[in-house]
Amino acid sequence: MGQTENITLTVNDEQVTESVPVRLNLVDFLRNNLGLTGSHVGCEHGVCGACTLEVDGVMVRGCLMLAVQADGSSITTIEGLGENQRAADLQDAFKRNNSLQCGYCTPGMMASALEYVETIRNPDRDAIREHLSGNYCRCTGYQSIVDAVLEVVEERAKR
Amino acid sequence: MTGPLNIFDKPNSYIGRSVSRPEAQRLIEGRGQYVDDLQLPRMVHAAFARSPYAHAKIININKSEAEKLPGVVAIFDGADFVDHVSPYVGTLTHLQGLRSPPQMPLAIDTARWQGEPVVMVVAQSRAIAEDACALIDIEFEPLEAVCDAETALELDSPVIHDEYENNRAWERIVDSGNVDDAFARDDVTVVERTFNFARHTGVTLEPRASVVEFNPSENALTYHYSGQAPHMMQAILSKILNLHEENIRVIAKDVGGSFGIKIHLYGDELATAAAAKILKRPVKFVADRNESFVSDIHARDHRVKGRIAVAQSGEIAALEIDDLTGIGPYSMYPRSSGIECNQVLNLTGAPYAIENYRAKGTIVFQNKNMMCQYRAVGHPIAMAVADGLLESAAHEINMDVVEIRRKNLFRDNNYPVTTAAGMKLDDLSHQKALEKLVSFMDYDGLRKDQVGAREQGVYRGIGFVSMVEVTNPSPMFYGIGGAPISAQDGATVRLDAAGALHVSSSITEQGQGTNTIIAQIAAGVFGVDMDRVKVTTGDTATTPYGGGTWASRGAGIGGEAVLLASNALKEQVLEVAGVILQSSAENLDIEHGLVVDSENRTERISLGDLGKIVYYRGNELPSDVTPELIATRHFRVTDIPFVFTNGAMAAHVEVDIETGLVKVLDFWAVEDCGRVINPKLVDEQIRGGVVQGIGGAFYEECIYSDDGQLQNASMADYLVPMAAEMPDIHIAHIETPTKTSVLGAKGAGEAGTGGAPAALMNAVNDALRPLNTSIYQMPMTPQRILKAQGTV
Numbered sequence: 001m002g003q004t005e006n007i008t009l010t011v012n013d014e015q016v017t018e019s020v021p022v023r024l025n026l027v028d029f030l031r032n033n034l035g036l037t038g039s040h041v042g043c044e045h046g047v048c049g050a051c052t053l054e055v056d057g058v059m060v061r062g063c064l065m066l067a068v069q070a071d072g073s074s075i076t077t078i079e080g081l082g083e084n085q086r087a088a089d090l091q092d093a094f095k096r097n098n099s100l101q102c103g104y105c106t107p108g109m110m111a112s113a114l115e116y117v118e119t120i121r122n123p124d125r126d127a128i129r130e131h132l133s134g135n136y137c138r139c140t141g142y143q144s145i146v147d148a149v150l151e152v153v154e155e156r157a158k159r
Numbered sequence: 160m161t162g163p164l165n166i167f168d169k170p171n172s173y174i175g176r177s178v179s180r181p182e183a184q185r186l187i188e189g190r191g192q193y194v195d196d197l198q199l200p201r202m203v204h205a206a207f208a209r210s211p212y213a214h215a216k217i218i219n220i221n222k223s224e225a226e227k228l229p230g231v232v233a234i235f236d237g238a239d240f241v242d243h244v245s246p247y248v249g250t251l252t253h254l255q256g257l258r259s260p261p262q263m264p265l266a267i268d269t270a271r272w273q274g275e276p277v278v279m280v281v282a283q284s285r286a287i288a289e290d291a292c293a294l295i296d297i298e299f300e301p302l303e304a305v306c307d308a309e310t311a312l313e314l315d316s317p318v319i320h321d322e323y324e325n326n327r328a329w330e331r332i333v334d335s336g337n338v339d340d341a342f343a344r345d346d347v348t349v350v351e352r353t354f355n356f357a358r359h360t361g362v363t364l365e366p367r368a369s370v371v372e373f374n375p376s377e378n379a380l381t382y383h384y385s386g387q388a389p390h391m392m393q394a395i396l397s398k399i400l401n402l403h404e405e406n407i408r409v410i411a412k413d414v415g416g417s418f419g420i421k422i423h424l425y426g427d428e429l430a431t432a433a434a435a436k437i438l439k440r441p442v443k444f445v446a447d448r449n450e451s452f453v454s455d456i457h458a459r460d461h462r463v464k465g466r467i468a469v470a471q472s473g474e475i476a477a478l479e480i481d482d483l484t485g486i487g488p489y490s491m492y493p494r495s496s497g498i499e500c501n502q503v504l505n506l507t508g509a510p511y512a513i514e515n516y517r518a519k520g521t522i523v524f525q526n527k528n529m530m531c532q533y534r535a536v537g538h539p540i541a542m543a544v545a546d547g548l549l550e551s552a553a554h555e556i557n558m559d560v561v562e563i564r565r566k567n568l569f570r571d572n573n574y575p576v577t578t579a580a581g582m583k584l585d586d587l588s589h590q591k592a593l594e595k596l597v598s599f600m601d602y603d604g605l606r607k608d609q610v611g612a613r614e615q616g617v618y619r620g621i622g623f624v625s626m627v628e629v630t631n632p633s634p635m636f637y638g639i640g641g642a643p644i645s646a647q648d649g650a651t652v653r654l655d656a657a658g659a660l661h662v663s664s665s666i667t668e669q670g671q672g673t674n675t676i677i678a679q680i681a682a683g684v685f686g687v688d689m690d691r692v693k694v695t696t697g698d699t700a701t702t703p704y705g706g707g708t709w710a711s712r713g714a715g716i717g718g719e720a721v722l723l724a725s726n727a728l729k730e731q732v733l734e735v736a737g738v739i740l741q742s743s744a745e746n747l748d749i750e751h752g753l754v755v756d757s758e759n760r761t762e763r764i765s766l767g768d769l770g771k772i773v774y775y776r777g778n779e780l781p782s783d784v785t786p787e788l789i790a791t792r793h794f795r796v797t798d799i800p801f802v803f804t805n806g807a808m809a810a811h812v813e814v815d816i817e818t819g820l821v822k823v824l825d826f827w828a829v830e831d832c833g834r835v836i837n838p839k840l841v842d843e844q845i846r847g848g849v850v851q852g853i854g855g856a857f858y859e860e861c862i863y864s865d866d867g868q869l870q871n872a873s874m875a876d877y878l879v880p881m882a883a884e885m886p887d888i889h890i891a892h893i894e895t896p897t898k899t900s901v902l903g904a905k906g907a908g909e910a911g912t913g914g915a916p917a918a919l920m921n922a923v924n925d926a927l928r929p930l931n932t933s934i935y936q937m938p939m940t941p942q943r944i945l946k947a948q949g950t951v
Contacts, residue, residue: 023286037196038189040415042364043448047874050364078189095183098843101670103186104364104415110187125887132882136874138364138416139670141850142882144843 007071011036012080020067027051027062029070030077038078038107042136049135052108053077059115078107087114089155093148101139109135113149123153166684166722166901167834173679173689174902177839180675181690182668192412194368194385195445202370202441203232205431206288208278208295209453210270213304213526213867214319217268217297220278225294230287233438234295235279235430237267243433245399247424249490251640254497257329257522259490260320264430270299271319271488272528273868274453276427281434281442304526304867308462308485311523319488319524328490329497329522333504335579336515341477347468350552354544355936358460359859361533362879365415366446367455369428371435379406382432385414386421387667388707393699394643395424395493396432411697414669418534418851420455422709424492427454452872456491457861458499458533459937460484461540465507467548473558473566477515478508478579480544484522487529493642496530497522502537502629508545509578510589510625510805511567516579526867532709534848538628538913539855546624546917547924547935554928560921561602564593564625582627583799588831588893589625592807596623596829599891600809613929618814619824620928622921623807626914630832630906631715631802631899633795647795648712649703650720652681652728654788656774658752658766660687662724663695665705666717671908672840673713677721679836680902684725685732686749687766703791711906714836715802716794719900723792735786736769739779794900802897804905806830808849808914810922816930816948819941821857821923823886830910831893834903838892841907846888848911854880855912856919857938 008017011034018033025044030036030053042050044063051062054076081087090113093099100106109132116131128149129142137145167174185191222234246261266277278295282288303317310316311326319326342349370383380402384392389409397404414421431444446454461484468476482503486496500520508516553563568589569576575585596602605621612619637644650664662681668674678692695701705720706712733744736754740747740763748757754764772779773786780786796802811825828845835841858878862870871877888911896903916937924933927947934947945951 021286031196032198035198036189037193038191040193040365041195042366043874045448045873045875048364082188082190091184091187094187095179098180098183098672098839100183100186101672101843101847102363102365102416103183103191103413103670104193106186107189126883129882129885136362136364136879136881138362138418138851138879139847140843141846141848141880141888142885143846143887146882 005068007068009070009072010074012076022066022068024067025063026065026067026070029067030062036077036079040104040107042104049108049112050105052111052135054111059111078110081110081114090114090117090148090152093151097144097148099140099145099148105135105137109137109145116149117152117156121153121157123150123157125150172683174683174836177837178675178679178689180672182674193365193415194370194383197370197383199370199372199441202443203281203283204285204288205279205281205434205442205444206285206292207276207427208292208297210266210273210275210277212270212299212301213273213306214302215270215299216302217266217270217277218300219298221296225280225291228287228291228294230283231280231291232283233281233434235434236277237263237265240264240430240433243437244429245401247399247492249492249495251495251497251637251642253640254329254495254501257490257495257497259328260322262489262492264426264433272526274528276430279430279434281438306525306527306863306865306867308483308523308525311485311525319526326524328486328524331501331504331520333516333518333580338477338479338515338517341515342468344468344476347470347476348552348555349466349468350548350555351466352548352551352935354463354465354547356459356461356540357860357938358457359855359861360452360455360457361418361420363416363418363420366448366451367421367425367428368445369431370441370443371432372441373435373439375439377406378402380432380436381408381410384409384411386411387417387669387709388422388644389667389697389699390665390704391644391707399429400432400436409699411667417669419532419709423456423494423531425454448874449872452877453528453869456531456533457528458530459540459855460530461503463540463544465544465548467552469552469556471556473556473563475511475513475567478513478545479517480507482518482520485525485527486522487527488524489529491529491531493644494532494637498532499537503540505580505582506537506541506627509580509582509627510569512569513579518580527863528869534851535909535913538626538909539852539916542624542626542914543917543920547920550622550921560623561593561597564623565590568593568625584627584803585799586895586897587803587805588895589805591893592805592829592831593625595891595893596807596809596827599829599889600827605811618816618926620812620814620922620924620926622810622918622925624914624917626806626910628711628804628806628906628910628913629801630711630804631796632710632712633797633800635800636710645704645706647793648705648717648720649791649793650717650724651703651789651791652685652724654728654732654766654770656770658770659691659693660685661693662721663702664717664721665702665707666713667697667708669708671708671713671844672837673708675840676714676718676836680718680721681725684722685729687752691752703793711908714904715900715906716796718836718904719794719902720792722902723794724790727790727792728788731787731790732769735773735784736764738781738784739769739772740764796899799899802899802905804830804832804910806910806914808918810918812919812922812926814923814926814944819944821939821944823853823919826886826888826915828888828911829891829893830907831895832907833894833905834896835892835894836904842890844907845890845911848909849888849915850880850885851912852915853885853919855937856916860938
């Protein structure tokens with residue numbers, strides 16, 4: 001397995017120290033070393049978006065980052081979002097609109113959708129579609145996902 | 160059929176309601192259980208060295224360097240499996256004459272497509288297994304590859320299989336009425352076109368994945384499966400690995416998309432099972448994306464020459480097609496690679512009353528990845544050919560494209576009918592669907608907009624399709640041909656001591672909402688709230704025997720079994736309640752978990768209390784009352800081979816004639832899938848299906864070089880529909896229940912994929928018409944659209 005390095009990072013508010021091979025992807029580290037299997041691997045070259053997760057407040061592709069690069073960082077995965085209520089309204093909107101079928105793209109899609117409702121907030125279908133274009137979904141045809149994101153953008157604007 | 164008449168409108172029925180999927184919360188929180196999430200003690204990982212050539216002799220395999228790598232557990236080549244695996248042949252007897260040589264999990268002596276697995280490495284991690292694959296030295300002697308289906312049957316073509324005299328796999332001819340006379344009539348206009356459909360594939364976001372455990376002390380194998388048909392896998396693994404069927408357990412938990420891709424036997428997955436049996440420890444194999452592109456089945460890749468004769472009245476006088484398709488080097492096991500061509504022959508023109516129809520289908524072997532059944536098998540081809548020819552003919556005789564359909568579609572009041580290809584159709588609504596579509600989309604308004612746009616130099620087009628979809632297949636689809644594929648499905652429904660309902664069903668969930676509609680049917684028919692229904696699917700150890708979910712059969716067949724079992728359980732419960740309450744079962748009903756008086760609806764006893772009497776205090780019952788509180792029923796479609804659905808769809812597109820880019824402005828679908836159990840879920844099946852159809856029409860293509868190299872085997876190079884390019888899709892329903900069941904549900908999963916490409920192609924050609932050009936090749940890429948205009 002070649003060279004290994006020790007890394008220390010915060011994952012979903014828990015501190016983790018592990019020795020990892022330098023070639024190990026971040027998403028494989030989360031899935032295989034930490035058992036956080038909510039992040040999915042769809043293409044391993046940064047195209048499909050299934051492994052999208054948050055590193056130091058920025059949405060990144062877990063397959064394009066090495067675990068050693070995450071040393072010292074703070075990571076939130078879909079499991080973390082499930083518990084910290086930050087995305088509770090988005091989750092409800094996804095359920096209401098049936099914005100997921102097989103669920104494989106959903107963790108990454110939720111991450112990108114959350115980024116949209118937190119930072120872009122434009123209640124425009126085309127802008128939402130543009131933003132989600134880095135996340136492939138083969139089941140829904142995207143419309144119900146756009147519906148859900150738009151609903152949350154509009155609800156949050158009223159708050 | 161007999162059955163309660165009130166299940167659809169009684170107060171606690173869930174049938175027809177857009178209930179949210181209970182499992183959605185789990186998936187949204189990242190708590191799904193996909194195969195790759197599984198970690199088992201002593202589990203090892205597989206990777207494969209695959210053929211880099213489309214056709215090559217394997218001269219020598221040197222494993223010695225790889226064997227030295229720390230962490231490598233075992234290395235197998237094709238010969239190593241010969242004593243452990245029985246060869247398998249992907250033919251069906253009812254596709255008479257279809258031939259294919261026996262297959263084995265890994266190539267032996269000769270590799271016949273780029274990507275065929277040649278050597279399997281099992282190691283402590285996938286990364287080590289891949290490192291070892293790179294150290295394996297396979298000496299190949301490249302052979303001339305047969306890639307072009309058009310030349311595969313020429314006398315000087317190399318022959319892929321020594322045992323055959325040429326590369327023909329199958330041929331079928333349908334000849335109905337008198338086609339030659341009809342084309343010779345002097346009052347008809349004849350239009351002739353050649354259609355090309357590219358190869359594409361399903362691109363399930365979760366790649367194919369298997370974890371296989373073997374317990375030698377019980378000779379038992381457990382297959383953790385990402386797929387659609389657990390009992391089929393159980394039967395074929397039993398046969399091929401020589402294990403008793405009852406010792407094989409197939410478990411499918413969450414499946415990350417399937418679309419027909421994960422319903423076949425793949426050599427790498429069979430090798431994974433064989434290795435687990437040999438090594439006596441769990442083995443995991445998850446295809447990476449490159450492996451998915453070179454080894455997941457491909458589909459379409461048809462060249463169809465078609466011609467149509469229409470009278471001035473618009474009546475279709477005759478239709479003739481000649482379909483040629485290459486399926487790769489073998490026919491896939493166990494469903495065969497003959498079905499798509501067979502469907503093209505069966506379905507082309509099926510919505511229309513046509514007397515004179517001739518169709519020829521030719522299937523050839525070639526040195527490309529294997530083709531087999533992917534969502535909407537054959538439908539996009541059949542619909543695009545028939546409706547492409549029909550719209551062309553309409554313009555030749557100056558008739559509106561809607562009007563020509565009105566003249567030729569089967570009348571709604573005239574069923575059952577048999578099509579020219581011999582398909583029995585019943586309970587359809589083509590005319591009604593078309594009229595609903597025309598008003599739903601504001602056809603007249605769009606035509607006016609089109610004229611206005613053209614004056615501005617904007618090229619917009621409107622295209623239609625009238626379609627049928629094969630759903631709810633009877634045993635005539637596979638079982639009759641000798642495949643171990645069940646056409647019937649079962650459901651077991653039982654009441655527990657707390658008054659909750661447990662349903663286990665042989666149909667499976669890949670995100671469609673199977674488990675949700677099972678709960679809706681059971682809750683509604685039996686009479687409990689939906690949150691008191693626990694559904695189990697996807698496990699051969701705990702569900703009744705059945706086919707699974709494919710060919711749009713889950714709701715129609717599996718759902719009917721749930722209905723019948725729920726009804727049977729209800730009768731049992733009411734009988735016991737009658738004894739307990741000293742009443743007659745006829746005077747009682749069940750509603751919201753309570754046994755009620757059927758007249759005044761007042762509570763008599765809760766199901767929880769009834770359960771406690773039956774299970775804990777049986778002493779309170781007369782000794783001759785022996786309640787079961789469990790019922791199993793099975794259902795299969797009889798009398799007709801398939802329960803067809805119909806639909807009418809329309810596309811509105813804008814073609815940028817400078818760049819060749821097409822924007823889909825709008826898409827409408829009017830679908831008749833019989834009784835709609837959950838409108839939201841059905842709409843989403845159609846939308847997702849339409850978007851896969853848009854993929855096939857504009858983006859998706861497995862591009863091969865002349866020597867059989869797949870050139871775009873990555874997500875970055877193979878285009879799939881993304882959110883930005885997709886339109887909003889408008890859906891309406893007509894509900895004509897099928898008479899073959901009480902539930903009356905037909906399938907809805909494939910209509911969008913089957914119909915959309917035809918409507919889109921017609922819309923593009925409608926937009927291009929002022930330029931006197933047209934395109935009959937999919938995907939309709941910008942380059943091809945510019946080429947059609949002669950600008951590149």
